[in-house]
Structure formats: structure tokens, C-alpha cells
Amino acid sequence: MPTDPTGTLYVVGTPIGNLEDMTFRAVRILQTVDMIAAEDTRHTGKLLQHFQVKAPQLSYHDHNRNTRIPELIEQLNRGRAIALVTDAGMPGISDPGYELVKACIEAGILVVPIPGPSAAITALTASGLPTEQFVFEGFLPAKGQDRRDRLESLQAEARTIIFYEAPHRLRQTLKDLADVLGKDRQLVLARELTKLYEEFWRGKIEEAIAHYTEREPQGEFTLVVAGFPHDLPQLSEAELKAELQQIMAQGISRSQASRQLAKLTSLPRRQLYQLALSLPAPERLEEQGGLGVPFGELGAPTEWGLGARGERGAGEQGSGGAGEQHE
Numbered sequence: 001m002p003t004d005p006t007g008t009l010y011v012v013g014t015p016i017g018n019l020e021d022m023t024f025r026a027v028r029i030l031q032t033v034d035m036i037a038a039e040d041t042r043h044t045g046k047l048l049q050h051f052q053v054k055a056p057q058l059s060y061h062d063h064n065r066n067t068r069i070p071e072l073i074e075q076l077n078r079g080r081a082i083a084l085v086t087d088a089g090m091p092g093i094s095d096p097g098y099e100l101v102k103a104c105i106e107a108g109i110l111v112v113p114i115p116g117p118s119a120a121i122t123a124l125t126a127s128g129l130p131t132e133q134f135v136f137e138g139f140l141p142a143k144g145q146d147r148r149d150r151l152e153s154l155q156a157e158a159r160t161i162i163f164y165e166a167p168h169r170l171r172q173t174l175k176d177l178a179d180v181l182g183k184d185r186q187l188v189l190a191r192e193l194t195k196l197y198e199e200f201w202r203g204k205i206e207e208a209i210a211h212y213t214e215r216e217p218q219g220e221f222t223l224v225v226a227g228f229p230h231d232l233p234q235l236s237e238a239e240l241k242a243e244l245q246q247i248m249a250q251g252i253s254r255s256q257a258s259r260q261l262a263k264l265t266s267l268p269r270r271q272l273y274q275l276a277l278s279l280p281a282p283e284r285l286e287e288q289g290g291l292g293v294p295f296g297e298l299g300a301p302t303e304w305g306l307g308a309r310g311e312r313g314a315g316e317q318g319s320g321g322a323g324e325q326h327e
Contacts, residue, residue, distance in 0.1 A: 007076035013116015018194035123190035123222035186226035
């Protein structure tokens with residue numbers, strides 16, 4: 001293959017399960033480059049053998065990228081053509097390909113993408129959830145608190161959300177999704193994409209928990225989660241504080257009040273807890289001259305100012321006016 005003076009890095013997409021998804025262009029590039037940087041040389045070796053690719057491989061993965069990147073840049077500066085591949089799909093998506101691409105750009109080396117399959121886009125297009133706007137989150141953190149923190153930052157995300165997850169962590173992830181995003185969120189679980197036993201499971205998060213309580217999760221999963229519904233109320237900070245005060249006036253702690261209001265508004269619990277900490281010590285509502293309802297008779301949270309369906313009563317606009325958004 002003719003090479004530029006500084007060489008070229010080809011970012012080559014490979015099948016995510018079905019070899020028939022390999023493109024003619026990808027095969028041609030792999031057959032003509034000087035070297036292939038692969039995440040797993042044994043796994044990629046099977047692909048190369050199938051398509052009669054003879055180019056030598058060099059391992060490039062999370063554990064050796066700091067030493068491999070200078071080596072690859074040196075080869076590219078000598079005019080070599082190198083293809084970057086991952087185990088499945090497009091390099092740079094939930095793998096260390098990004099670091100090499102960034103280093104090449106900074107070194108003035110040409111980077112050419114060779115498009116191929118992606119599990120995230122494949123699952124999204126067949127999910128039946130909105131596709132106009134979406135956000136890709138990749139793998140959630142493995143540690144419990146870090147995972148919950150990430151999910152809490154997504155509570156009010158209106159776009160469709162895409163995650164990757166390993167089978168041994170799926171059950172815990174579903175539980176965390178239910179706790180933070182709500183058990184009634186719509187969810188699609190895609191597994192074995194493009195393979196013989198490809199499966200799409202669709203339903204609510206709580207139903208998914210029940211489904212995989214009875215079955216052992218197998219295969220890598222792509223999770224497509226519905227975004228935050230637009231029809232829920234958007235409250236100002238003053239209105240949120242008022243709601244918290246009414247809840248705490250029933251003798252409920254700041255922490256529990258924040259948790260209850262988070263379920264009604266889908267706002268991050270920590271954000272609401274910080275607001276609760278800024279409030280004075282709670283008093284009984286009749287002592288505040290509030291709603292005039294005896295202590296203990298306010299009923300469930302759905303009967304407060306948010307209304308039975310999370311809506312304000314007719315004519316209520318709150319202190320910030322009808323159009324004010326929460327902060």
C-alpha cells in the first residue's frame with residue numbers, strides 16, 4: 001500500500017458477532033496495511049484467518065497503551081500504514097482506541113475511519129425507544145457508590161440512555177437503575193446482537209429484575225433506557241424547598257424527605273438533600289400556620305402540592321411563575 005510520508009492510522013470497524021457484517025473496504029484495508037494493532041491478537045487472529053489477512057499484529061490494550069502508543073507513533077512517522085481494531089465493533093468506543101487516535105492527531109498523523117458495526121447503535125435502532133436524541137454512557141463504574149453517583153447524575157436526562165454491561169453485573173445494575181431512575185422506566189435489554197441467539201427483551205425495569213431473577217444472565221448486554229419523561233413538573237428551588245418542608249413537618253427526616261421527593265420529581269436525591277440541609281428545623285404544619293391540616297393527616301406524598309399525578313393544582317404557578325425551571 002502506498003503510504004504518506006507520515007503514514008496513516010486506519011480505525012477499522014469489525015463485526016460484533018456476525019462475520020457477514022464485515023465490509024469489503026475493511027477487508028481491503030486489513031489486507032494492505034503494514035501492521036494491525038489489536039486489542040486481543042488471538043481473537044483478531046481468527047478474524048484475519050477467515051478473511052485471509054496476512055499483516056502482522058501488535059497487541060494494543062488498556063494494560064500496555066502507555067508503552068505501545070510511542071511505538072506506534074514512531075512506526076507511523078516512518079510512513080507505515082497501521083490499522084487499529086478492537087475485539088468487536090468500532091475502536092475507541094469503550095476501549096483504549098481513543099488514546100491512540102488522540103496521540104496521532106496531536107502528532108499530525110492522518111487518521112482515517114473505516115466504519116463498521118456498533119452494539120450501541122444496533123441496539124438503539126431496534127429498541128423501539130426514541131432515537132432522535134440519545135446519550136451513550138458505556139460501562140457503569142464497578143464500585144457501588146460510584147455507580148449510583150453516575151446514575152443520579154442521569155435522573156433528569158430526557159434523552160434515551162445507552163449502557164453496556166457484563167452478565168455478572170447485570171442484576172445489580174438493574175437494581176440500581178430501579179432505585180435511582182425508578183422501577184417504572186421503560187427498558188430494552190439486547191444481548192447476543194447479530195448472533196444466532198440474538199435477543200431483545202422489552203419492559204419496565206422492575207419487570208426486567210423479575211425476568212433475570214429467574215434466569216441466569218448470559219452474554220454481553222446493551223441496555224437502552226427511556227429518558228426522563230417530559231410531562232413531569234419542573235419546580236423552582238423555592239417550590240422544592242416548600243415541598244421538603246411539608247414532608248419534614250410530618251416528622252420525616254431530611255434524608256427520607258429528600259428520597260421521597262426524588263421519586264416524585266426524578267431529581268437527584270443528593271441535590272434535594274442539600275436543599276433540605278438549608279432549611280430550618282422542621283415544625284408541625286399547624287404551628288407554621290401552613291395548610292391547616294392536623295399533624296399526621298396529610299396522607300401519602302402524592303397528596304402534597306405536586307398533586308396526585310405529580311402535577312400542580314389548577315392555577316398554581318409557584319413563587320417563580322409558571323415558566324420557571326428548576327435549577
